[in-house]
Amino acid sequence: MAEIVIRDAIANGLREALEADERVFLMGEDIGAYDGAYAVTRGFLDSYGPERIRDAPIAESGFVGAGIGAALTGMRPVVEIMTINFSLLAMDQIINHAAKLRYMSNGQLSVPMIIRTVTGGGGQLAATHSQSFEGWYASVPGLRVAVPATPYDALGLLRASFKQQDPVIFAEHSLLYGVRGDVPDEYYEVPFGSAAVRRHGADVTIVGYSRMARVALEAADRLAQKGREAEVIDLRTLSPLDIETVVESVRKTNKAVVVEETWRTGGFAGEVASAIQEEAFDYLDGPVARVGGLDVPTPYSLPLEQATIPDAARVVGQIESSFGL
Amino acid sequence: MKAAVNLEKTEVAEFYRRMLLIRRFEEASARLYMQSLIGGFLHLYIGEEAVAVGAISLLEPQDYVITHYRDHGHALARGMDPKACMAELCGRATGASGGKGGSMHLFDASRHFMGGHAIVGGQLPIGVGIGLGIKMQGKNAAVMIFFGDGAVNEGEFHESMNLASLWKLPVVFFLENNLYGMGTHVDKTHAAGRDIYNSAEYYKIPAVQIDGMDLLEVREATTEALRRVRAGNGPVFIEAMTYRYRGHSMADPVKYRENSEVEEWRINDPIDRFKALALEEGLITTEEMEAIQKEVAEVIAEAIDYAKESPFPELEVIHNNVYAHRTSK
Numbered sequence: 001m002a003e004i005v006i007r008d009a010i011a012n013g014l015r016e017a018l019e020a021d022e023r024v025f026l027m028g029e030d031i032g033a034y035d036g037a038y039a040v041t042r043g044f045l046d047s048y049g050p051e052r053i054r055d056a057p058i059a060e061s062g063f064v065g066a067g068i069g070a071a072l073t074g075m076r077p078v079v080e081i082m083t084i085n086f087s088l089l090a091m092d093q094i095i096n097h098a099a100k101l102r103y104m105s106n107g108q109l110s111v112p113m114i115i116r117t118v119t120g121g122g123g124q125l126a127a128t129h130s131q132s133f134e135g136w137y138a139s140v141p142g143l144r145v146a147v148p149a150t151p152y153d154a155l156g157l158l159r160a161s162f163k164q165q166d167p168v169i170f171a172e173h174s175l176l177y178g179v180r181g182d183v184p185d186e187y188y189e190v191p192f193g194s195a196a197v198r199r200h201g202a203d204v205t206i207v208g209y210s211r212m213a214r215v216a217l218e219a220a221d222r223l224a225q226k227g228r229e230a231e232v233i234d235l236r237t238l239s240p241l242d243i244e245t246v247v248e249s250v251r252k253t254n255k256a257v258v259v260e261e262t263w264r265t266g267g268f269a270g271e272v273a274s275a276i277q278e279e280a281f282d283y284l285d286g287p288v289a290r291v292g293g294l295d296v297p298t299p300y301s302l303p304l305e306q307a308t309i310p311d312a313a314r315v316v317g318q319i320e321s322s323f324g325l
Numbered sequence: 326m327k328a329a330v331n332l333e334k335t336e337v338a339e340f341y342r343r344m345l346l347i348r349r350f351e352e353a354s355a356r357l358y359m360q361s362l363i364g365g366f367l368h369l370y371i372g373e374e375a376v377a378v379g380a381i382s383l384l385e386p387q388d389y390v391i392t393h394y395r396d397h398g399h400a401l402a403r404g405m406d407p408k409a410c411m412a413e414l415c416g417r418a419t420g421a422s423g424g425k426g427g428s429m430h431l432f433d434a435s436r437h438f439m440g441g442h443a444i445v446g447g448q449l450p451i452g453v454g455i456g457l458g459i460k461m462q463g464k465n466a467a468v469m470i471f472f473g474d475g476a477v478n479e480g481e482f483h484e485s486m487n488l489a490s491l492w493k494l495p496v497v498f499f500l501e502n503n504l505y506g507m508g509t510h511v512d513k514t515h516a517a518g519r520d521i522y523n524s525a526e527y528y529k530i531p532a533v534q535i536d537g538m539d540l541l542e543v544r545e546a547t548t549e550a551l552r553r554v555r556a557g558n559g560p561v562f563i564e565a566m567t568y569r570y571r572g573h574s575m576a577d578p579v580k581y582r583e584n585s586e587v588e589e590w591r592i593n594d595p596i597d598r599f600k601a602l603a604l605e606e607g608l609i610t611t612e613e614m615e616a617i618q619k620e621v622a623e624v625i626a627e628a629i630d631y632a633k634e635s636p637f638p639e640l641e642v643i644h645n646n647v648y649a650h651r652t653s654k
Contacts, residue, residue, distance in 0.1 A: 025461065051461065057491070062450045062484030069454020069468075072439060073389075075461060077454075092481075096444045097451060105432035105440065106423035107646040141647045165649035 001184055007177040009151035010040050010116075013158035014078065018048055021076060024162070027054040027063055028080025028116075037082045038118060038177055060089035064115065068098050068167075071113040076162065081117040084133045084171060098167040099142030114161045119147075119171040120211055120261055121309055127297035130305070132261045134171040134210070135268030138238035144168040144192055145238040149213040151181035153236055156190030164192070173211040193240035197249065201229030204319055205249040207272055208259040209235040212310060216259050219315035228325050238268055246272065247279040255323045257289040259310055264292030289322040291315050332541075337608040340382065340540055342617045344374040344596045347398045349625045350407060351571075354397065354414055354428075358575050362633065363414045367428050370398035372538075372570040375595030376501050377402040379543030380469060380563075383551055387437070387464065391452040392471035394429035394443040395569075399471055403438045405431065411628040417635035424638045425646070445506075446479030448472065449498075453485045456494030456560070467495040467554045475506025477521050478514055486528040486560070493559035497550050498525070500564040501537065507573045508581040525562035537565030538593040541602075 004012070017024045030037050032045040032055040044053045056063040060081055067079035081087045087094065094115065101109040121130025138145040144166055148154040154172070161168040198213065199220050208216035213234035220230035231249045235241065250256045256276050260269035273288040294308045319325050332340075351369040358367045370377070373395075381390060381402040392399045400410055405421060413420030414428050421431055429443035439455065442448035452470035459466045476482055477500065489496045500521055504511050511519045525532035531553065535546045543565060550561040568590040572579040603609040644651055 057484075057487060059484040059487065061481050062453070062488050065447070065450020065481065065485075066454035066457050066488055069391075069451040069456070070458040070461070071454070072451070073455055073458025073462065073464075075458045092444055092447055093450060097442070097447055101440070102649070103646050104422060104426040104430040105434065105646075106421075106425050108422070108432050108434035109439065110649065144648075 001182050003180050004151050004183055005177060006148070006151045006154045006172070006179050007038065007040055009155040009183055010158060010172065011042070013155045014041070014044070015047070016159070017076075017078075017162050018052060023074060023076040024078065025052040025054060025075065026078045026080060027056050027067060029056060029058055029082045031055060031080050038174065040177070060086050061093050064090035064093040065097065067113045067115070068093060068101070068111050071111045072101075072109055076112055078114045078116060081115060083129060083174070084117045084119040085129050085131050087115070087117055087133060094137070094143070094167070095140050099140050102166065103142060110165050111167050112165045114168045114170055116170045116172065118174045120173040120175060121298050121305065122175045122211070124300055124302060124305055126300040130298035134169060134238060135260070135262055137169045138241070138268055139271070142166065143239060146170045146192065146236070147210040147238055148172065148236065149176060149210050149234055150179065151183050153190050153196070155183055156188055157192070157236065159189045160192055163189070171210065176211055176214070179214070190236065192237045193242050195236055195242040195245040196234045197231065197245065198234050199230065199232040201231040202253055203228045203230060204255040204257065204323060204325060205231045205233060205246065205253045206257050206259060206315065207233045207235065207246055209238065210261070212259040212261050215310060215312055215315060218312035219319070222312055222316050223319065223325065241272070241275070243272070243275045243279060246276060250276055250280045251283045254283055254285045256284070257291060257315065257319055257322065259291045259315055260293070261309055262293050263295050264290060265295050267292050286322060289318050291318045332608060334608050337603045338613060338617060340378055341596070341599060341603065341609065341614065342621060343378045343382075343402060344540070344599065345617065345621045346407065346624065347374045347377065347401050348596060349621050350397060350401060350410070350628070353411070353625050353629055355571070355575065357415065357629065363428065364416065365427050365429070366394070367414070367575045368395040368573065369569065369571040369575070370395050372590065372594070373501060373503060373567045374398060375540040375543055375599070376499070376537045376565045376567055377471070379540040380499055380547045383544060383547045384469060385466070387466040389437040389439055389455050389459070389466065389468040390471070391439040391448045391455065391468065392441065393445070393448060393473055393476065394441065395473070396429065396431050396441040400431045400433060400438055400441070403433065403436050405433045405436065405438060407624055407628040408631040411632040412635050415632040415635070416637060417632055418638040419631070419635040423642065446472065446476040446481040449476065449481050449485035450488070453489045453494060453496060456489060456496040457492060459495055460492070465555070467497060467551060469497045469499055471499045471501060473506065474500065474502040474504065474511045474515065474519070474521060477524065486525060486530060489560040490528045490530050493557065495554045495557070496560040497547070497554055498530070498560060498562040500562070501567055502564055503567050503569045505573065505581070508577065510581070522562055522564035530560050530562045532562035532564065534564040534566065537567030538590070538595045538598065540595060540599050
């Protein structure tokens with residue numbers, strides 16, 4: 001068991017795959033000579049060379065499409081889009097091509113490609129660089145979406161991603177790279193479609209993922225100070241979505257709040273809340289609550305940005321107003 | 326018209342047969358569309374047959390082909406079974422993609438025919454990636470990417486040429502310039518005019534413009550292109566000037582061009598020209614051609630019957646192949 005940060009957990013997973021499988025290669029913006037915009041691939045170029053650590057021009061649609069094509073020939077590309085904001089430039093390749101080729105070809109083609117990208121706000125990067133689109137991708141049939149919040153999950157989900165035969169959006173939160181956590185020495189994977197119960201409690205269920213799973217835990221700590229015990233569930237993957245674990249918890253707590261960083265309107269939290277109501281309506285004391293980002297382009301100025309993104313105080317406040325806890 | 330003297334008689338028969346097969350297939354498709362046996366969009370390749378047949382005839386089995394949504398011609402030129410192709414157009418379970426793709430999304434992975442892509446320009450980066458995969462695995466193969474003049478104003482066209490040239494990938498960029506992106510003439514859409522091959526020069530890609538209505542010229546240019554690509558010298562670019570006689574799709578009333586323009590192009594009909602030359606050079610006889618016409622008619626009739634008689638897919642397959650492993654989640 002070693003305590004490492006998420007950045008290193010992902011780097012370890014990538015190195016492991018590069019060493020185990022010669023079909024694996026990395027391609028993206030500034031992953032080589034620059035060492036990665038978030039330093040995940042630091043030193044990779046020296047270890048594996050420019051063929052397998054392939055610096056790409058800033059041409060998201062071009063190199064994501066190239067990843068698809070390489071995957072069609074039997075390679076295992078890991079395509080890095082510097083941030084999920086830039087994935088908008090590759091959306092046609094991701095949604096119209098990567099996600100659909102297996103289906104449209106009736107299983108003749110397969111796109112085993114991992115798209116690593118950085119999601120989330122909180123770094124004062126303003127409206128164009130602070131978004132969280134993983135929920136959009138999770139709604140697309142044919143894609144898988146992983147949203148790790150711990151080093152353990154980052155490595156375990158990355159290993160599982162390499163086993164997938166379908167395109168995976170692997171969304172890493174920009175503010176979580178330095179988060180520490182224990183990672184076992186022995187091999188393990190975190191299967192897709194299995195949420196984690198991060199904290200047990202009987203009074204309310206808080207559902208989150210990525211950085212919001214950590215905000216949910218912080219909110220639970222605050223509630224504990226008031227003598228209320230929240231159960232915290234980290235979804236870990238949005239596609240597949242493990243709604244069973246959520247529903248099981250709600251049947252016990254009878255109250256649920258779903259926390260998400262992106263805009264509240266049309267967010268993935270709405271999907272989760274709706275699923276809870278479909279599966280556990282009779283167990284609910286009241287409507288499932290949602291805490292999401294404000295419906296504004298993320299502002300630059302620090303106090304404005306902080307007011308935009310959900311934090312523990314807002315989660316606790318929502319639980320108080322929705323459930324009187 | 327290039328001289329056909331270097332052709333074997335068997336090749337001549339095969340090229341004629343294949344171009345005719347595509348034309349008759351497309352004519353049959355149009356009829357089936359009018360009978361509502363084919364739904365959705367139907368884009369016919371009539372008039373452009375020499376491009377697909379000429380270019381693809383020079384590929385080896387290990388090479389790859391990827392194309393746009395006007396894809397029946399390329400699929401058939403690559404050897405897709407006309408029965409599977411027609412059944413796919415009719416949405417039947419026996420279709421090339423089990424009825425899930427339709428006319429615009431034909432695939433035959435066993436022949437390295439990688440689609441059938443219906444978002445304009447979308448196949449270009451994927452084709453480049455196929456080239457990358459070929460190169461990284463050290464395979465002796467090339468990829469031929471077909472696209473139209475409509476695609477060249479997409480950013481992906483430029484991204485793809487840049488990547489392929491930068492990484493010296495074994496890619497043949499094959500532009501089928503039929504002068505119209507849907508109903509808008511290339512002169513109104515491309516700043517550099519219809520000589521689009523010039524754009525490749527900026528990316529340091531050797532490029533030629535050819536008469537796409539001349540099968541032999543297509544073959545000559547493709548031979549040279551493949552020689553360069555297979556030598557590891559990076560991509561090449563061929564612009565074939567061609568023309569579709571029909572509208573963009575069956576839904577197109579064709580109000581944007583004069584009939585006289587169509588008639589002018591018909592004078593250069595690729596099948597008629599090839600036929601005349603082959604007869605003149607004594608590489609085929611009238612009897613042999615008639616036999617081929619008869620055979621093609623039979624193949625088409627068989628494909629139509631097969632499609633009509635094939636069942637629609639069972640509803641239970643609807644969730645199959647969304648993912649590698651079917652899941653309820």
